[in-house]
Structures are given as structure tokens and as C-alpha cells.
Amino acid sequence: MGEATHKILVVEDDRQIQSFIGYALEQDGFCSLSANSGHSAMSLLISEPIELLLLDLGLPDCDGMEIIKRVREWSDMPIIVVSARDQDREKAAALDAGADDYLTKPFSATELLARIRVAIRHLRRQSGEKPQAVYQVGELKIDMEKRLTYLQGEELHLTPMEYNLLALLFKNCGKVLTTQYIIREVWGVGYGSDTQALRALMAALRRKIEKNPAKPRYIVTEIGVGYRLVDE
Known part of the structure; x- marks a missing residue:
């Protein structure tokens, strides 16, 4: 449960997928919050100490790409896109906009958790006082x-x-x-x-x-x- 201090926001409008991701995160010792729209996601990002964002691009009130761009205006938190959009240009656009990684649905809990651990290692390196040599x-x-x-x-x-x-x-x-x-x-x-x-x-x-x-x-x-x- 050593990773429980890491608070992860899951932005996903599919309740079944949201529950699947939330369960996987909590089983691995993470603290997870959830949002099913861009508006609710931004509210949580502003009010809670979120350290990592799992973001679906197909939200009911906005395109997830807009969330990436807005978050990057004030934060370097890791952003992992989880989306059904599997076109190469969509992946490249999300990464160029500031996402750190991209997972195409469907995906396994094992793969998702592995990508999260990589992102958290980067977070720790960035927050260290002395740059790694x-x-x-x-x-x-x-x-x-x-x-x-x-x-x-x-x-x-x-x-x-x-x-x-x-x-x-x-x-x-x-x-x-x-x-x-x-x-x-x-x-x-x-x-x-x-x-x-x-x-x-x-x-x-x-x-x-x-x-x-x-x-x-x-x-x-x-x-x-x-x-x-x-x-x-």
C-alpha cells in the first residue's frame, strides 16, 4: 500500500470502464477519484492534489484534447490517455499536446498499472532536488x-x-x-x-x-x- 499517497484522477464517462480502472488502482494501493465529464474533471483538478491523470478523449461535454492543453498550461503532472481512438494521428496529436502516454482500449489492468508506475518514476525524478546524472x-x-x-x-x-x-x-x-x-x-x-x-x-x-x-x-x-x- 506504499503508493497510496499518489492520488489519481480517472476521467471516463463509461461507468463500467471507470469501475474497472478504479478497482485496479485501489487493489494496487493507489488512491483514485473519478469524473465523467470535462467540467467535473477540471473542478477536481483545481480542488484536489491530483498527481496523475488518466483521461478518456471522448467526453460528453468536451474533447479530452482540450483537457490536456488546459492542464499543461499550469501543471506537469503525468497524463495517460486511455481511449478507443486507435488512429496513429490521434495518438500523435495527444502526445504532442502534452500527454505522457497513450493506451488504446481494450487494455489489461497489468498494462495500465505498468504504465502508471513508469509515469510515477518520472514524477519522482522530476521532483528530486538533484537531477539524475x-x-x-x-x-x-x-x-x-x-x-x-x-x-x-x-x-x-x-x-x-x-x-x-x-x-x-x-x-x-x-x-x-x-x-x-x-x-x-x-x-x-x-x-x-x-x-x-x-x-x-x-x-x-x-x-x-x-x-x-x-x-x-x-x-x-x-x-x-x-x-x-x-x-x-
Whole structure:
């Protein structure tokens, strides 16, 4: 029950799904509140110390995308979208608007809770007084302070662009990053939207860190959306 201090708001107008999520959260030790409309969600977000938002996009009084945009005006709380909308452009739009993750219905309680734990780890890192310098996933490690990377204890020789891409993924470990977000962060806002350079850079990085680049262990492709560094 150690996670009970984390208060999660479930915004979902389907009572059955709302109950399913609420039960799963409480069984795992979280404290959950629920709202079935955008208006009631905003009221709770303003009045309660919510730490994580689970948000359905199809609300009766507004589009969930508007909730994401409004919350991002004043809060960095993790936002996980849970929606029946499975189009790649819908997922990318939600992530670009500020959502941290996206789960397509139907989903299992196990997957939902795993995504929540990843989001809470990010929350803890962000709230720490000293920024984390060393990150590790499996046998892949990065030292942000020294700008060094290691695989199985051996130093990797990455180009500056390869390092910047890997560092960005490590800082957002477990989160899906859209291609446009990665391009903006790695190349800058004036680069444009051409994804060919990103695909080439990703292929070069995978050749250095993956045993089998065709079946990556560390950096997985979220088809039509972007990439994610797995959180083991």
C-alpha cells in the first residue's frame, strides 16, 4: 500500500470502464477519484492534489484534447490517455499536446498499472532536488554529466547526434516520443518535419546498441507515432 499517497484522477464517462480502472488502482494501493465529464474533471483538478491523470478523449461535454492543453498550461503532472481512438494521428496529436502516454482500449489492468508506475518514476525524478546524472536500462547505461555511454560495461563511441538522441530517450524512458517531438528536440524548431534524417539516425544508433537491430530490445518503434526506450 506504499503508493497510496499518489492520488489519481480517472476521467471516463463509461461507468463500467471507470469501475474497472478504479478497482485496479485501489487493489494496487493507489488512491483514485473519478469524473465523467470535462467540467467535473477540471473542478477536481483545481480542488484536489491530483498527481496523475488518466483521461478518456471522448467526453460528453468536451474533447479530452482540450483537457490536456488546459492542464499543461499550469501543471506537469503525468497524463495517460486511455481511449478507443486507435488512429496513429490521434495518438500523435495527444502526445504532442502534452500527454505522457497513450493506451488504446481494450487494455489489461497489468498494462495500465505498468504504465502508471513508469509515469510515477518520472514524477519522482522530476521532483528530486538533484537531477539524475546516470541512467541504466538492462546493460545499456548513460552518464549525462560526462556524456558517456556504455553497453555491457564497454564504452560506446557515439556521434554527438546519436548521443543527443539516446539522451533524450533516456530522459523520457518508458514514454512514447512522437517523431515530431524528437526532431524538434534533437535538430531544433527550425528543422521542419522531414522524418528521413531521424530514421537514418535511429538506424545508426540501433546498430551500436542492439544485438539484433531488426528486433530491438532497447528502442522500440511505436508504428505511426514515434519511438520509446523500454523501461525494464
